[in-house]
Amino acid sequence: MNTRIKSIIFMGALIVMASCFQDESLTSPVKTHPVSDDPIDIYIQTNFTDKYGVAVRYRYVDRYVDQNKRVTPPKRELVEPMLDFLTDFWIDPFINVPNGKEFFQGYVPAEVIFIGSTIYNADGTVTLGTADAGARITLSEVNDIDIDNKVWIFRQLGTIYHEFAHIMHQRNNLPPSWQQISPQGYTSLGSWYNLSEEEALQRGFVSPYGTSTFNEDFAEVVAFLLFEPEFYERFIIDEEGCTTSDCDARNEGRAKLRRKYNAILAHYEQFVGVDLLAVREIIQSKL
Amino acid sequence: MNKGHLFLWAMVVVLFSCKDDTVSVFEKPADDRVDDAVSALHDDLIDPPNGWKLRYRPESGSGSYWVFLKFEDNGSVHILSDLGANDGEFFDQTITYRVDSRLGIELILESYCFFSFLFEQEQATFGAEYEFHFVNKTPDDALVFRSKSDVADATILVFEEAGPNEAAELLGTEVAQNLNTLADDLNNISSALKVTYTNKDLLLFVSLDNFRRTLTFTSAAKKTNSAVVQSVDFSTPYIVQGDSVVFDAKLSGTFVGVNINIRSIKFNTLTNGTLNVCATPIPIHGYTGVTSGNDAIVMETSLLDAQGAGFATLSDFYYCPIEYIFDEDGFSVANQIATDVKGAGAMQLYYNYDLGGGPPFYAIGFYIQNTNGTTTFALREFTPTLTNNNIVFNFAPDISIFGSQETEANIDNINIYLDALANGGDTYVFEYADNIYEFFNPCTGWSFVFLNANQ
Numbered sequence: 137m138n139t140r141i142k143s144i145i146f147m148g149a150l151i152v153m154a155s156c157f158q159d160e161s162l163t164s165p166v167k168t169h170p171v172s173d174d175p176i177d178i179y180i181q182t183n184f185t186d187k188y189g190v191a192v193r194y195r196y197v198d199r200y201v202d203q204n205k206r207v208t209p210p211k212r213e214l215v216e217p218m219l220d221f222l223t224d225f226w227i228d229p230f231i232n233v234p235n236g237k238e239f240f241q242g243y244v245p246a247e248v249i250f251i252g253s254t255i256y257n258a259d260g261t262v263t264l265g266t267a268d269a270g271a272r273i274t275l276s277e278v279n280d281i282d283i284d285n286k287v288w289i290f291r292q293l294g295t296i297y298h299e300f301a302h303i304m305h306q307r308n309n310l311p312p313s314w315q316q317i318s319p320q321g322y323t324s325l326g327s328w329y330n331l332s333e334e335e336a337l338q339r340g341f342v343s344p345y346g347t348s349t350f351n352e353d354f355a356e357v358v359a360f361l362l363f364e365p366e367f368y369e370r371f372i373i374d375e376e377g378c379t380t381s382d383c384d385a386r387n388e389g390r391a392k393l394r395r396k397y398n399a400i401l402a403h404y405e406q407f408v409g410v411d412l413l414a415v416r417e418i419i420q421s422k423l
Numbered sequence: 424m425n426k427g428h429l430f431l432w433a434m435v436v437v438l439f440s441c442k443d444d445t446v447s448v449f450e451k452p453a454d455d456r457v458d459d460a461v462s463a464l465h466d467d468l469i470d471p472p473n474g475w476k477l478r479y480r481p482e483s484g485s486g487s488y489w490v491f492l493k494f495e496d497n498g499s500v501h502i503l504s505d506l507g508a509n510d511g512e513f514f515d516q517t518i519t520y521r522v523d524s525r526l527g528i529e530l531i532l533e534s535y536c537f538f539s540f541l542f543e544q545e546q547a548t549f550g551a552e553y554e555f556h557f558v559n560k561t562p563d564d565a566l567v568f569r570s571k572s573d574v575a576d577a578t579i580l581v582f583e584e585a586g587p588n589e590a591a592e593l594l595g596t597e598v599a600q601n602l603n604t605l606a607d608d609l610n611n612i613s614s615a616l617k618v619t620y621t622n623k624d625l626l627l628f629v630s631l632d633n634f635r636r637t638l639t640f641t642s643a644a645k646k647t648n649s650a651v652v653q654s655v656d657f658s659t660p661y662i663v664q665g666d667s668v669v670f671d672a673k674l675s676g677t678f679v680g681v682n683i684n685i686r687s688i689k690f691n692t693l694t695n696g697t698l699n700v701c702a703t704p705i706p707i708h709g710y711t712g713v714t715s716g717n718d719a720i721v722m723e724t725s726l727l728d729a730q731g732a733g734f735a736t737l738s739d740f741y742y743c744p745i746e747y748i749f750d751e752d753g754f755s756v757a758n759q760i761a762t763d764v765k766g767a768g769a770m771q772l773y774y775n776y777d778l779g780g781g782p783p784f785y786a787i788g789f790y791i792q793n794t795n796g797t798t799t800f801a802l803r804e805f806t807p808t809l810t811n812n813n814i815v816f817n818f819a820p821d822i823s824i825f826g827s828q829e830t831e832a833n834i835d836n837i838n839i840y841l842d843a844l845a846n847g848g849d850t851y852v853f854e855y856a857d858n859i860y861e862f863f864n865p866c867t868g869w870s871f872v873f874l875n876a877n878q
Contacts (some may be wrong), residue, residue, distance in 0.1 A: 174498075174519070194534075195519060195521065195533035195534065196531060196532075196533045196534070196553070196554075197531075198531075198554065198571075206542075206547035206548075206572070207547070208535055208539040208540075208542055208543045208547075208553070209532075209533055209534050209535050209539060209553070210534065210535060211534060211535040212518055212519070252535045252539070253543050253547065256546055256547040256548075260546065279535060
């Protein structure tokens with residue numbers, strides 16, 4: 137191809153490239169949403185979003201729940217009591233220990249979702265709470281809030297602390313050698329619910345659900361450590377004078393749980409500088 | 424033509440090709456059109472001065488509710504209904520709503536309300552909804568919505584503009600609450616009501632499902648001789664409308680020799696009464712009214728169920744899973760039984776059972792699965808006395824063990840549950856559904872739901 141033709145092609149290409157750009161702006165208008173003047177929204181903005189960067193979703197949006205699950209929204213009048221419950225039992229215990237405020241602000245998920253009912257699954261079972269990749273915690277049964285009902289309180293706290301603990305291991309992995317403490321105790325996929333609490337303890341777990349995976353085991357121990365008033369009696373201190381094989385087996389399970397307990401305390405101290413026992417003390421003083 | 428000219432012509436064509444290349448099928452971009460549609464529905468919703476009325480049937484086969492909705496520009500909606508549950512919580516509610524766009528334009532009721540209460544019934548399988556797809560606006564300005572959460576047979580909802588006094592005229596809050604009072608009198612599962620005709624020799628036995636809003640007339644009997652019984656087997660959905668209950672279908676026919684027609688019942692006064700079958704009288708209620716056939720009636724709580732005694736002839740063997748045993752507060756006692764009678768799986772009732780010769784076998788007790796894989800049947804034999812639907816268990820003094828004689832279960836503990844069932848000879852049997860019977864003791868408050876094992 138001679139030089140003249142190359143020049144023509146080059147000039148033509150320049151003209152083509154330049155010719156279509158006029159009036160073709162790539163700037164699309166940014167949609168803005170008016171600031172809500174709903175008192176609940178203002179309360180959440182002031183006490184949760186501005187302080188800790190967490191958005192609390194209480195108005196029903198279906199994309200927060202799997203399509204094959206059925207739920208109802210929370211009652212409006214119960215949203216603030218539920219927010220106060222979170223403040224009392226989740227935020228305050230963490231931010232009032234050394235390094236706790238930084239830890240909470242750094243690890244709190246971006247969204248907390250309130251569901252009024254339990255989460256009804258298609259197979260007839262129910263789900264109490266979920267967490268999605270450390271970004272969102274979903275709390276169910278908000279409509280049943282009753283701060284005098286220990287069953288409800290322990291169920292909610294179990295969910296909150298469990299899901300919050302998942303974020304810890306997602307950021308910092310599990311404690312060293314965690315998988316070697318009770319490797320034979322884990323159940324096969326989807327079969328944890330066939331186990332009794334007694335059997336779980338004998339295997340070195342605080343609950344049957346903890347036997348489902350290493351991560352769930354970690355989250356369950358953290359949760360029980362924080363909310364269970366009889367944590368030491370049930371899971372740490374050996375029964376004395378055992379005369380049955382079941383009793384011996386429970387103590388063997390407790391020996392494994394003591395290793396998990398120490399590993400968790402050290403893990404939190406090492407990576408976030410938080411003394412979980414100090415957090416537990418505050419929580420227990422409120423129960 | 425040389426190559427240079429060819430390129431020059433090509434460039435001219437390309438340059439001209441960039442002019443007028445915008446083809447506008449719509450006047451506005453997609454986002455603007457979606458915004459317009461959302462705004463249009465929002466504006467329509469808030470427009471009527473008296474709001475909207477809705478005759479709401481949550482699923483086919485259920486009854487209906489009158490519902491009034493007044494949408495406000497600030498995102499709130501005021502909902503009036505005559506659902507009498509939770510002490511009238513859903514008579515008057517204000518929550519927030521949202522008009523949104525996903526795959527279409529949607530109306531979402533964002534907080535718990537009348538609609539979500541119904542949605543949650545029966546483990547959230549009842550076909551109510553609180554999310555709606557907007558379908559269209561009709562020529563007479565009604566707004567049509569389709570349920571978003573119904574998997575099949577989606578409910579269609581038609582919002583019609585409400586008149587100034589329609590809510591007061593159509594909502595039957597007092598009737599709904601009084602029907603709840605009647606249904607809750609005995610705290611049993613099978614709602615057992617008796618309709619007594621004042622001017623005719625007729626009793627009708629009725630089961631009421633007051634959130635599904637269906638009435639089932641199970642049987643009729645003569646007022647002067649309740650042993651003269653005729654099966655009715657008529658069910659209809661209904662709507663509460665002002666001071667009346669209006670049936671979807673008319674009950675008409677001749678029952679125990681009395682001809683009747685009922686399309687609706689207009690209720691008057693709720694009265695107090697007592698049932699005196701237990702040591703402590705049980706407070707109950709009656710509701711006076713007039714049928715559409717102009718017959719005065721009283722609907723009242725009753726322990727009589729003319730169909731209940733039918734269990735004795737339907738089958739000789741029933742079973743009751745331990746999950747179907749309920750205490751006086753209506754809670755399943757399955758966990759308690761599992762502790763008291765280790766390995767208990769179900770209660771069993773042998774009634775006029777043929778053991779292969781010999782006298783008929785009558786016994787009730789527990790089926791026990793032992794940890795060593797064997798099975799024990801711990802039964803207490805009895806002689807029955809059945810009067811109408813009242814069964815008295817005249818128990819043998821001891822528990823009989825069949826199957827494996829070795830069991831870890833504490834056999835004596837089965838008497839805890841037999842006492843709750845039979846205490847005082849006050850066990851009444853109600854037909855809950857085909858082949859399912861509720862054995863209810865009003866004095867202990869316990870219910871046992873037995874299923875026909877031969878079905």
